[in-house]
Amino acid sequence: MSFRNKYAPNNLPRPPHWRDFAVCRDEKPDLFYSDQPTDIEAAKSVCRGCPVQAECLAGALDRREPAGVWGAMSHEERQVVLAPVLAAEKAEKLRARAEAEQARREAREQQAVQAALDTARLLDVRPALGTEGAAGVLAATCAA
Known part of the structure; x- marks a missing residue:
């Protein structure tokens, strides 16, 4: 080339x-x-x-x-020289992987909280049904 x-x-x-x-x-x-x-x-x-x-x-x-x-x-002698570098690289990869996993976990938790809030907003029918809200709708449905 x-x-x-x-x-x-x-x-x-x-x-x-x-x-x-x-x-x-x-x-x-x-x-x-x-x-x-x-x-x-x-x-x-x-x-x-x-x-x-x-x-x-x-x-x-x-x-x-x-x-x-x-x-x-020799290769073995170079490995001894590189051992601290390789260990540091491995530690950095593990740290980055742990940070990425923590970020994914936090994102899932945030999605779950948002889904719960959205569900609560959908079920919150208090203005139409009085002060009982969703509990009143559920009680009325069960009583019928």
């Missing part, structure tokens, strides 16, 4: 990205996605000598990269 900007010609070179300077570009990707401890350590050592290690790690953390060695950290 090419990037097209209506204000710039299409023949401009792509601006450099941090990946263009990554040392791992010349390595086999399998090294960074291995489950073998020796491969993981070898991948980390490649990362430690990389000029864009920080950018690589930041990108992996932002993307919640699910596998591999990025920025000299």
Whole structure:
């Protein structure tokens, strides 16, 4: 997919990205996605000598990269770093869900109160039937 900007010609070179300077570009990707401890350590050592290690790690953390060695950290190590962030996100979701449920509960209660008031207004026939109102209509209906 090419990037097209209506204000710039299409023949401009792509601006450099941090990946263009990554040392791992010349390595086999399998090294960074291995489950073998020796491969993981070898991948980390490649990362430690990389000029864009920080950018690589930041990108992996932002993307919640699910596998591999990025920025000299394995997935498990990144999970430890992200644990407080993930916990805070989970707490925020739970708080938002509780607030939404409370708002729905209050809306239902308000609807029930409004329905009761509307029903009371419909049944309130005191002006036509005297001071007994709905109770008088009910008593008259039952007596008949």
